[in-house]
Amino acid sequence: MLFLIIILPFLGAFLMRIFKKRFSIYIAGLITFLDFILIISLPDTLKSTFEFLEILFLWDDISFLFATTSTFVALLIFIYSFGYFKEEKEKSFFSFWALIFLGSMLGVVFSDNLISLYFFWEIAGICSYRLIGTYREKEHLLKADKAFMMTTGGAGIMFLSFVYIYLLTGTFSISKMTGFSVPWFVFLLFFIGVITKSATFPLHTWLPDASVAPTPVTAFLHAAVLVKIGIYGLLRLFWKTLFIEGNIIWAIYLALFSSLIAGFVALMEKDFKKILAYSTVSQLGFLISGILLLNERAIRGVLVFYLAHALGKGGLFLTSGIMERVFGTKDITRMGSIMKKMPQITLGYFLSMLSVIGVPPFLGFFGKLNVIMGSFENKMVFVGFLLCISSILTLLYLWRTFKFVFIIENDNIEIKSEKIEIMNLVVVLLGIFSFLAGIIFLFSEGGSFVY
Amino acid sequence: MYIKIFLPVFVCYGFSILNIFSFKLKRDIRKHLSTIGSFSVLILSIYILRIHLPLFNQWEKISTFFAILISGISFLCIVYSQWYNPSVNFVYDSLFFIFVGSMIGVVLSSSLIIFYIFWEIMTISSFFLILYENTDEAKSASIKYIIMTGTGSIFLLFGIIGISFAEIPNLWKHILFLSIFIGAGVKSGIFPLNSWVPEAYPTAPTPISAIFSGIMSKTGIYAFIKFYFAIFQPNWSVIWENIMVIIGIITLLSGVLLALIQHDIKKLLAYHSISQIGYIFLGIATGTSIGLLGALYHLLNHSIFKSLLFLGSGVLIKLTGSRELEKYGGFSSILPFTFLAFSIASFSISGLPPFNGFVSKWIICQALLEKKTGISILAMVISLLGSALTLASFIKVLNDSFLGVGKGKIKEKISEKTSFLIIPLGTLAFGCLFFGMFPGLVVNKIFAPMTGNIQTLNIKLINAVSLWGYISILIFFFLYIYLSKSVKKFKEKNVFVGGERLSYEITDFDGSHFYKTVYETNVIKEFYEIEKKGIFDSYSISEKLLNFTSKLSNKIEVFVRDEIYRKGRDLIYFITERFKSFQNGLLPRYILWVIAGLIFIMEVLKRW
Structure with a gap:
């Protein structure tokens, strides 16, 4: 069954070519929905591993979380793109590459082998290259080139670390290499791969540039698939699997520095999508430093915040797409008074925003709380302090955006009336999911916080 | 036992949801609904004092004291707001109940995380209450409010997490205290952190300003009392x-x-x-x-x-x-x-x-x-x-x-x-x-x-x-x-100056004009002048600081984006240019490469 889950998006992407172009996006949505249903509803007996050319695919809790989140958010993005894309050509193009993108994410998540992990990792890179260059203008292609070169270069460097790990342990299988320890420079090589994919300073610059792509694509990159691959790889390899000889505190500080600097840049930026892109860089720095704390509580927090960020950032990006439609610009200073005119979307954006900031009782709060507590458990109080500063920056730039887009009334703007019901619905759904997930989390696990 | 304490909070949230679902009700009926709801919260707050009295320690008594105070004042304010603002819609009542419920939750919760959760719900709901009248003034005030108190809350969170871990170096203990000080101080309006107060209190609807000044600022004091007396101990x-x-x-x-x-x-x-x-x-x-x-x-x-x-x-x-x-x-x-x-x-x-x-x-x-x-x-x-x-x-x-x-x-x-x-x-x-x-x-x-x-x-x-x-x-x-x-009757006489009859506006000398003399007193005048420059305004100062830092970060960002990436790309182009000459399209050259490659591989395999 696991085989089916991974292969389904690929099959679907090629099958779609048989049908007419205007059905393609519905087929993509349907296939993602099927995949989602398969992942969440499989009984334990069918959750077997499978081997393909001596490459093992495995199912565990972390991969389950990542797979569920990606397919769920991808499903919502597909529904959103029913309303977003107008031309059939764009629709079929997007649904083809996005499905392959999703499939490669699932491949990364379920593979227990460094070779297959690398393989799917690179497929994701190619897909992102094509998707960023959806509109084939020169500027877009340059940015797509940049994204491709940086992530692929990083992945190449990462592959060196795989080779070294193979020489050290004699296997490519991740589950068999548990307990080995690797020197710090192997970690560095792997970390370069991670920070190119997960956009951390100083190799993050392709991500803000990629915001030229159409909104469903950027939402795919930021919320559902691409940048989370790096997080997943780091988690898979260095949490309870390989041990690192030597101190990796520099990596934590690098991630934190990235988080802070991206937060500060987002405070100045005027382009709605770029603000959100820098926000993603900031949150990824938060997540990576949380993982590198390497303790139980921080990892727990990272997993929760990963889910919160996928839902919340999805909602924010999709809102930015709607705003781009409504105002015909990405400049937030030329927007305004949405709160009065579109209350539903304000609700959706607001809930997503609070979740990303980390306001209780939303899901993001429990993630951030656990990560900060994890830093205290490691006796790294300063790290905890910087994590708090990063949260404050998140608060500042997101409220600033909220102020400009939703609250302030601007007389010089014209609002184009468009049919955006389905896009609205998706945003509101994402916001409500963030809220509900937080409430559920509070009542199911809130007891563990009573001290 | 534990959950019973939160009874007034749940009732508040219940009435808030009730108000949302009954949004079609007429004002006359909603008036009574809100009054009854608020009154029942007051009764419940007194009730929890009765049932838990023998078990309470000193701090829990303070909590119930605050709960009764909050529910009492908020009851009076909601009664008043039925008279003051009869045209309000269901949003107002619903937000009001969330606000009051969260404040009661803040003072009643014994777990710090639950405390923080209520604290943030209180912040968010009060943001919307300031924004309720939706004037330009209200907009800027509410944004200022939410940014300052939100930042304060995260500082408070840092302090809350910090004090739950015992092994903290002494220096960090001071910083934790400072964080809690900022978090609680922003809410109550302590000196350098109060620049939202003179903007937010006036712009909110009047019953809400009464609640803000009367009880919401007290939740900050409550937090501070609890942290200072119960956790840090005075004289530390x-x-x-x-x-x-x-x-x-x-x-x-x-x-x-x-x-x-x-x-x-x-x-x-x-x-x-x-x-x-x-x-x-x-x-x-x-x-x-x-x-x-x-x-x-x-x-x-x-x-x-x-x-x-x-x-x-x-x-x-x-x-x-x-x-x-x-x-x-x-x-x-x-x-x-x-x-x-x-x-x-x-x-x-x-x-x-x-x-x-x-x-x-x-x-x-x-x-x-x-x-x-x-x-x-x-x-x-x-x-x-x-x-x-x-x-x-x-x-x-x-x-x-x-x-x-x-x-x-x-x-x-x-x-x-x-x-x-x-x-x-x-x-x-x-x-x-x-x-x-x-x-x-x-x-x-x-x-x-x-x-x-x-x-x-x-x-x-x-x-x-x-x-x-x-x-x-x-x-x-x-x-x-x-x-x-x-003295039955005052005598009123017209004022004459040089035979000219002066108008009423000129002769009248009202109090606020009289207090201009205060403004012009020597030492105090300097204080006002300094205050006008915004030196005490922590909001604008931190705004400037943030602007500076973000400009700096932007420079670093631009440097990384343009310089490093471009240099790297040029390097790669430079290397690939060198390799270009190997591939000149002539067949013999390629055959040469193939043979050389084969020999190399064989040599490697032989020595393996």
Whole structure:
């Protein structure tokens, strides 16, 4: 069954070519929905591993979380793109590459082998290259080139670390290499791969540039698939699997520095999508430093915040797409008074925003709380302090955006009336999911916080 | 047992949801719904005091005291807002109940994380309440509010997480204390963190300003009391004690000085609110139980008279449609009941005996004296000065609004004779008198279980001083009767200057103009000038700081984006250019490469 889950998006992407172009996006949505249903509803007996050319695919809790989140958010993005894309050509193009993108994410998540992990990792890179260059203008292609070169270069460097790990342990299988320890420079090589994919300073610059792509694509990159691959790889390899000889505190500080600097840049930026892109860089720095704390509580927090960020950032990006439609610009200073005119979307954006900031009782709060507590458990109080500063920056730039887009009334703007019901619905759904997930989390696990 | 404590909170949230679902109800029915809901919350708050009494320790008693205070004041405010703002829709009521419920949750929760969750819900709901009227002023005020308090909350979160881990180096303990100080201080409006207060209090709807000043700022004080007394223990650091006293002094003095020159009645009350928070803070800063007693007593009194003042000012605003003091005047004949209540509150806030402000200020001053450090004696002297200035400021308000010749323009005729107005104002005014007249009863019954018995506190002395207050009131009363009997009619004469008949506007000299002389006093003038430059405004200072940092980061970002990436790309191009010449399209060259490659691989395999 696991085989089916991974292969389904690929099959679907090629099958779609048989049908007419205007059905393609519905087929993509349907296939993602099927995949989602398969992942969440499989009984334990069918959750077997499978081997393909001596490459093992495995199912565990972390991969389950990542797979569920990606397919769920991808499903919502597909529904959103029913309303977003107008031309059939764009629709079929997007649904083809996005499905392959999703499939490669699932491949990364379920593979227990460094070779297959690398393989799917690179497929994701190619897909992102094509998707960023959806509109084939020169500027877009340059940015797509940049994204491709940086992530692929990083992945190449990462592959060196795989080779070294193979020489050290004699296997490519991740589950068999548990307990080995690797020197710090192997970690560095792997970390370069991670920070190119997960956009951390100083190799993050392709991500803000990629915001030229159409909104469903950027939402795919930021919320559902691409940048989370790096997080997943780091988690898979260095949490309870390989041990690192030597101190990796520099990596934590690098991630934190990235988080802070991206937060500060987002405070100045005027382009709605770029603000959100820098926000993603900031949150990824938060997540990576949380993982590198390497303790139980921080990892727990990272997993929760990963889910919160996928839902919340999805909602924010999709809102930015709607705003781009409504105002015909990405400049937030030329927007305004949405709160009065579109209350539903304000609700959706607001809930997503609070979740990303980390306001209780939303899901993001429990993630951030656990990560900060994890830093205290490691006796790294300063790290905890910087994590708090990063949260404050998140608060500042997101409220600033909220102020400009939703609250302030601007007389010089014209609002184009468009049919955006389905896009609205998706945003509101994402916001409500963030809220509900937080409430559920509070009542199911809130007891563990009573001290 | 544990969940039962949160009963009032759940009822509040229940009524909030009920209001959302019944959005089609007419105002007349919703009026009763909200009143009944708020009243039931009050009953429940008293009920939890009854059921848990034997089990409670000192801190939980403080919690229930706060819960009853919050539910009581909010009940009066919701009753008042039915009269004040009859056109509000379901959003207002629903937000109101969320707000009140979260405040009760904040004070009742014993787990710090639950405390923080309620704290944030309170922040978010109060943001929308400030924004409710949706004017430009409200927009900027609410954004300022949410940014400042949101930042403060994250600092508070840092402190909360930090203190739950025991092994913290001493330096970090100071930083944790500072974080909690910022978090709680922003909410209550301590000196450098109060730049949202004079903007947010005036722009919110009046009943909401009453709640903001009356109880929401007290949740910050509550948090601070709990952290300082229960977790950090008083006297843990002498430096902090002195810093706190100094901050208390500055808060007190700057608040009252700025209040003196205001023309906007609600802004004036907001500055007075800051100043009174300074008193409460001085009481806490002593760290003794008498100081805590004084702080709690003053906190109770401040909730009562400050909400009464705000509600009273609401009557004036509704009457004239303006917040400017210049547009009022001579309303005592139209609004006799409001005048009475407002003047009782004014005397209370100025600390005149026998009103309640006098008793609590006395206790705070005694606590400061007993501390016997130089700085606390100074604080005591300044707090007396602050009282005098408060009185001066409120004489101005009373003179401008209620007394004087009638020159205020009436926009909307209102009747005082409605129970939605009489109940809140009357209850609060009665509270002012009650807590001032029977300090012994109040201290022994309400506060002694929280702070312990205090030997040095001499209630009889307070009562004896209050006696002079009674006597003077009696004297004034008889004087009034005598005067009103003997002087039946005022003589009104036209003013002539050089044979010219001057218009009424020029000859009239109202109170706020008189206070221009205050502005022009030497030392104080410099203070105002400095204040105008925004040196005390932590918001604009941090805005500048953030701007600077983000410009710096932007430069780094641009450098990384343009330089490093471009250099790397050029390097790769440079290398690939070199390889280009290997592939010149000639077959023999390729065959050569193939053979060379094969030999290389074979060599490698041979030696493996």
